[in-house]
Amino acid sequence: MELIKDLWRICRSDRSAMIGGAVVLLYVIIAVIGPYVAHVGTQQNPGDAYLGPSLAHPLGTDFIGQDVLTELIVGTRPVIEVGLCSALIVVTVGVIVGLLTGYIGGLIDSLVMRVTDIFLTIPGLPLVIVIASVIHSSSPFVLAVILSVTAWAGLARAVRSQALSLRSADFIDAARVQGLPLRTMIGRQLLPNVGPYVAINFLLAITGAIYAEVGLFILGIAPISGTNWGIMINLGMNQGALYTTKSMLYLFSPMAAIVVLQVSLVFFARALDRLFNPRLRVQ
Amino acid sequence: MIAYIAKRLLSALITIYVVVTLSFYMVRLMPGNPIAFLEAELEQQGGVPPDQIQQQVRAIFGVQPHGPLWLQYLQYVGNIFRGNFGNSALNPGVSVLSIIAAALPWTILVVGVALFVSFLIGIVVGTLMASYPDSRFAKIATGVVSLLSSIPNYLVAIVLIYVLADQMHLFPVSAAYSNATTPGVNLPFILSVLYHAILPIAAYTIVSFGGWALAMKGSVTTILGADYVRAAESKGLGPRRVTQSYIGRNAMLPMVTNLALSLGYLFGGSVFIEFYFGYPGIGYRLIDAVDSRDYSLMMGCFLLITIAVVFANLFVDLLYPLVDPRIVSPAARRQRADTSPTLEEKVHA
Numbered sequence: 001m002e003l004i005k006d007l008w009r010i011c012r013s014d015r016s017a018m019i020g021g022a023v024v025l026l027y028v029i030i031a032v033i034g035p036y037v038a039h040v041g042t043q044q045n046p047g048d049a050y051l052g053p054s055l056a057h058p059l060g061t062d063f064i065g066q067d068v069l070t071e072l073i074v075g076t077r078p079v080i081e082v083g084l085c086s087a088l089i090v091v092t093v094g095v096i097v098g099l100l101t102g103y104i105g106g107l108i109d110s111l112v113m114r115v116t117d118i119f120l121t122i123p124g125l126p127l128v129i130v131i132a133s134v135i136h137s138s139s140p141f142v143l144a145v146i147l148s149v150t151a152w153a154g155l156a157r158a159v160r161s162q163a164l165s166l167r168s169a170d171f172i173d174a175a176r177v178q179g180l181p182l183r184t185m186i187g188r189q190l191l192p193n194v195g196p197y198v199a200i201n202f203l204l205a206i207t208g209a210i211y212a213e214v215g216l217f218i219l220g221i222a223p224i225s226g227t228n229w230g231i232m233i234n235l236g237m238n239q240g241a242l243y244t245t246k247s248m249l250y251l252f253s254p255m256a257a258i259v260v261l262q263v264s265l266v267f268f269a270r271a272l273d274r275l276f277n278p279r280l281r282v283q
Numbered sequence: 284m285i286a287y288i289a290k291r292l293l294s295a296l297i298t299i300y301v302v303v304t305l306s307f308y309m310v311r312l313m314p315g316n317p318i319a320f321l322e323a324e325l326e327q328q329g330g331v332p333p334d335q336i337q338q339q340v341r342a343i344f345g346v347q348p349h350g351p352l353w354l355q356y357l358q359y360v361g362n363i364f365r366g367n368f369g370n371s372a373l374n375p376g377v378s379v380l381s382i383i384a385a386a387l388p389w390t391i392l393v394v395g396v397a398l399f400v401s402f403l404i405g406i407v408v409g410t411l412m413a414s415y416p417d418s419r420f421a422k423i424a425t426g427v428v429s430l431l432s433s434i435p436n437y438l439v440a441i442v443l444i445y446v447l448a449d450q451m452h453l454f455p456v457s458a459a460y461s462n463a464t465t466p467g468v469n470l471p472f473i474l475s476v477l478y479h480a481i482l483p484i485a486a487y488t489i490v491s492f493g494g495w496a497l498a499m500k501g502s503v504t505t506i507l508g509a510d511y512v513r514a515a516e517s518k519g520l521g522p523r524r525v526t527q528s529y530i531g532r533n534a535m536l537p538m539v540t541n542l543a544l545s546l547g548y549l550f551g552g553s554v555f556i557e558f559y560f561g562y563p564g565i566g567y568r569l570i571d572a573v574d575s576r577d578y579s580l581m582m583g584c585f586l587l588i589t590i591a592v593v594f595a596n597l598f599v600d601l602l603y604p605l606v607d608p609r610i611v612s613p614a615a616r617r618q619r620a621d622t623s624p625t626l627e628e629k630v631h632a
Contacts, residue, residue, distance in 0.1 A: 016426070118298045120544070123592050125551030126569060130585045133573040134309055134316065211435045215555060218437055219570055233441075242441070242449050251445075255438045266433040 007275050014274070020267030027261055030073055031080040038073040040066060040227050053249065060249040062232075063239045068250050071227050072257055078140060078228040079210060079258075085144035086151070086209035091202050093148070094155030095194065099186050101156075102163025113160070119153035125212060132216055138223040143216075147209045155201050162194050196276030203269040207262050214258055229254035288601060295597040300360075302589045306582050307359045310344065311352075317578030318344055321372065343579050345369045368583040373575055379583035383565060387587065389459050390557070390564035393480055394549045397487035398542075404488070405495020406538065410531065412496065413503035424496070432493030437555035440486040444559060447482065454482045457561025483560045487549065498541055502534040509533075539606050543599035547592045 011018040053060050059068035097116065101109040131146050166172060175189050216222040217230025224231050232254040241251040310317050318340060325336045341347055345362040346355045362369070368379040408428065412421045448456045455461070459479050464472040506512060507530065515529045553566035561567070565584055572580035 114294070114297075117294070118301050121298050121547065121593055121596055122302060122589055123547035123551040125554055126566075126585050126588045129554060129569065129573060130306075130309065130581060133581065134578075207433065214435065215437055219555070219558060219573075221570075221573055237441070242445055245450075251441075255441065259434050259438060262433045262435065263430055266429060270429075 017271030023264035087205035098159025401492035409499025428493035
């Protein structure tokens with residue numbers, strides 16, 4: 001409760017954090033209820049193609065006469081779904097690897113950290129592209145796993161260094177003297193202490209996953225089926241949106257949706273950072 | 284010092300070896316793997332006897348598809364360490380290495396210049412932001428910088444192409460140089476190369492200088508509070524001297540580490556930037572290979588991007604002792620490794 005009060009206080013004093021949090025919330029709501037309130041039809045109405053903004057079509061229509069706003073709303077869920085799913089995987093793997101290696105130390109630590117370093121060095125995006133093009137799956141979960149393939153390494157390293165500094169803390173000594181099992185040491189003693197850090201990284205992992213996910217659709221590497229923002233941009237570009245002004249809204253609406261979401265996530269992460277990091281608040 | 288170099292070199296080689304093994308797994312063992320795909324394709328075409336299929340696969344991937352798995356693995360790894368990345372599946376007889384060798388310089392040119400420019404701008408802006416934290420400049424810069432660094436680079440590329448190249452016709456839409464010039468050391472060619480490289484470089488710089496600025500700001504802010512800075516100031520040293528020799532130099536240390544990390548990010552981003560600007564670098568070739576299912580070329584591009592990043596990392600690692608001599612002493616290194624990155628650094632990475 002105290003935490004939520006603090007968060008509210010920080011959000012109130014920092015307008016960008018407030019707006020960021022509100023926008024993220026709005027996107028989540030749209031992702032949840034979007035498919036119930038809006039439907040993308042399958043029939044093509046070439047006569048309605050590239051209409052300008054009007055009351056019936058606030059953002060105009062696309063190249064086959066579909067309403068752009070409807071597509072935008074329906075396309076929210078797949079993007080957020082994969083982003084959340086991938087961030088969950090990244091955070092779970094990163095925290096488990098980081099806490100275990102940091103706490104246990106020794107040979108296991110240095111071995112696992114060597115592996116982590118290798119994943120840190122491999123450029124993530126080319127690897128993701130290569131795997132996605134070989135597997136070519138349209139399942140959101142598979143896509144999320146592919147996107148997480150290198151992203152966990154950075155978090156694992158950071159969590160490990162936190163675990164290392166916690167390891168010598170008095171309360172850990174006390175817990176160890178009681179003979180608590182490893183599971184409890186990690187889950188009840190260490191985890192709550194890295195919780196805030198993990199929460200912030202969870203939000204950042206979502207931005208990273210959305211960046212790569214939309215990128216895969218834009219490049220046409222992930223299978224183009226259904227509706228999401230990346231597919232909208234991909235189709236728009238393939239229809240020559242760059243060379244005409246009439247499809248400007250169709251091309252730029254999903255781009256704006258992505259930018260607004262990414263920026264809001266980062267701003268909200270900043271608010272969390274200030275919440276958990278009193279040192280920053282003083283500054 | 285020698286131990287430090289040897290360790291770095293060894294870990295670079297191990298990384299490359301692991302990546303090669305990983306790519307063998309992808310080429311040979313993953314569901315829907317490229318070698319099986321190629322075999323099936325050749326069988327479907329019909330009229331090709333089985334041993335000829337094997338020969339063709341061998342010519343393209345350098346691996347005998349029906350030999351024992353360990354032999355295939357040895358062949359694959361051996362080929363790559365000898366610099367043989369197989370042949371392109373679509374252009375028979377053209378080696379993957381020659382295609383990539385033609386593409387890599389373009390990527391290195393654009394990525395290198397962009398990294399240099401954004402690093403420079405970021406350091407200056409970040410230092411200013413930290414030195415005058417209450418000024419209007421700092422407030423506006425913080426907003427602009429955090430906004431720009433959270434925008435995906437491909438969106439910036441699309442906007443730049445749309446506005447500056449397609450609508451205003453200020454810059455070329457694609458290619459690395461004009462066809463009217465002859466490649467070589469002559470002025471029109473060099474000017475043409477620069478002219479074509481401006482937009483891609485701008486696209487990288489716009490999204491990445493913000494990360495440097497925020498990281499530098501964080502770094503300078505921490506050092507501003509350090510005792511030795513206060514000591515220098517109370518000795519009566521001028522603000523310029525303090526900023527340059529006491530704050531600037533020390534604040535640069537974490538930046539150099541970030542330099543290595545951001546290389547992988549930039550090379551990864553080259554996929555999008557080069558794709559949209561039709562810039563014939565290695566990222567463009569990678570996407571091209573994916574689109575045309577030229578898997579041997581695709582794996583070659585991936586491997587060489589990775590190897591380039593590993594060597595760039597190694598280079599930065601070897602440079603690091605010059606910037607921070609403490610690094611070759613093991614105790615100091617441990618201490619550095621255990622300081623966790625701040626949020627600003629995380630956003631950037």
